[in-house]
Amino acid sequence: MHHARRSDMKTKDIPEEATFDEYNNAAGGWGSVKALGAILQQEHVIATGTRILMKQNKPDGFACVSCSWAKPADPHLFEFCENGAKATAWEITGKRATPEFFAQHTVTEMESWNDLELESTGRITEPMKYDAASDRYLPVSWNEAFDDIAAQLRAMDPKKVVFYASGRASLETSYMYQLIARMYGTNNLPDSSNMCHESTSVALPQTIGVPVGTVRLDDFEHTGCILFFGHNTGTNAPRMLHQLEEARKRGVPVITFNPLRERGLERFVNPQSPKEMITPAHTDISSQYLQIRIGGDTAVAIGMAKRILERDERARTQGLPRLLDQAFIDEHTSGFEEFAAAARAAEWAEIERHAGVSRAELELAA
Numbered sequence: 128m129h130h131a132r133r134s135d136m137k138t139k140d141i142p143e144e145a146t147f148d149e150y151n152n153a154a155g156g157w158g159s160v161k162a163l164g165a166i167l168q169q170e171h172v173i174a175t176g177t178r179i180l181m182k183q184n185k186p187d188g189f190a191c192v193s194c195s196w197a198k199p200a201d202p203h204l205f206e207f208c209e210n211g212a213k214a215t216a217w218e219i220t221g222k223r224a225t226p227e228f229f230a231q232h233t234v235t236e237m238e239s240w241n242d243l244e245l246e247s248t249g250r251i252t253e254p255m256k257y258d259a260a261s262d263r264y265l266p267v268s269w270n271e272a273f274d275d276i277a278a279q280l281r282a283m284d285p286k287k288v289v290f291y292a293s294g295r296a297s298l299e300t301s302y303m304y305q306l307i308a309r310m311y312g313t314n315n316l317p318d319s320s321n322m323c324h325e326s327t328s329v330a331l332p333q334t335i336g337v338p339v340g341t342v343r344l345d346d347f348e349h350t351g352c353i354l355f356f357g358h359n360t361g362t363n364a365p366r367m368l369h370q371l372e373e374a375r376k377r378g379v380p381v382i383t384f385n386p387l388r389e390r391g392l393e394r395f396v397n398p399q400s401p402k403e404m405i406t407p408a409h410t411d412i413s414s415q416y417l418q419i420r421i422g423g424d425t426a427v428a429i430g431m432a433k434r435i436l437e438r439d440e441r442a443r444t445q446g447l448p449r450l451l452d453q454a455f456i457d458e459h460t461s462g463f464e465e466f467a468a469a470a471r472a473a474e475w476a477e478i479e480r481h482a483g484v485s486r487a488e489l490e491l492a493a
Contacts, residue, residue, distance in 0.1 A: 155391075157396075180215060210362070217246060228248060232263075256271075285313040288313050292305070292316055292317070292319075353382070354382050359387065381415075385419070386418055386423075
């Protein structure tokens with residue numbers, strides 16, 4: 128990927144526009160290492176960043192702010208990915224937005240900047256307060272800042288005040304923040320997790336009976352098959368590629384359903400493997416990759432269920448071992464017969480049309 132550079136002072140390090148070249152390499156590998164070095168240099172934290180990253184996602188360290196992939200009990204030496212390292216580098220950047228910077232730029236001007244431009248100005252160095260007359264942020268003392276905040280809080284009804292928390296804040300920070308809210312007189316403490324997971328807490332009980340996931344990280348070591356529906360692992364949770372790599376080396380099939388050809392789910396070079404880093408070796412992650420239509424997940428599930436039900440019925444009539452665990456179905460599900468009837472009645476032509484893949488591909492996956 129190449130960038131055209133802007134020449135003005137405020138955005139001298141920011142690309143004006145991006146152009147994309149074809150990339151044929153596997154996910155990870157030297158591409159990730161080069162990107163990591165570039166971001167540490169860009170944020171002026173080569174030494175500090177390297178030291179801090181060695182603590183990232185470790186039992187005695189801190190959790191990455193990039194994604195919610197779990198901290199393993201037995202971490203790798205480098206327990207971070209390219210995206211996580213970038214997020215940490217942005218947090219600890221050596222760039223600073225000083226009062227002199229804010230004196231040069233009005234709020235109206237900065238409102239025209241994109242997120243990357245604003246991020247790249249760095250972290251503020253002291254409290255700043257907006258001045259409407261000059262349309263600028265002006266420096267104030269800590270005492271003035273706290274007095275101003277306190278005066279506004281005292282003027283409000285605590286029951287009508289919301290203390291919005293961050294799901295990515297540290298445990299210690301979150302604990303102190305909620306103490307302040309409760310001392311003030313409110314328990315209105317939503318956080319970013321509400322935005323992400325409220326739908327999950329409602330939908331999951333209706334589908335699997337509980338409001339949270341039912342697996343642990345080490346379950347990947349014992350699974351016999353992994354199905355992926357629309358999860359772009361190489362982008363959203365790159366550290367998961369380690370578990371997928373280990374599963375594939377054990378011969379576990381990984382079947383992916385995704386409209387996008389996500390490179391991380393195609394092939395992966397483990398940056399922590401000397402063999403893979405110095406040879407053309409890589410791991411093919413998906414044993415079968417089906418590029419379904421956007422929104423075709425339900426049709427895919429119906430098609431696979433239809434095939435499994437057909438094979439189960441054939442096994443039952445021939446006196447062979449059943450494919451379905453009838454005892455589990457009877458004890459832990461409701462409405463199964465209605466679902467099975469709907470799957471049996473579904474026409475393959477309609478399934479293929481909505482799924483965007485062929486009957487043969489779905490039967491192979493099933």
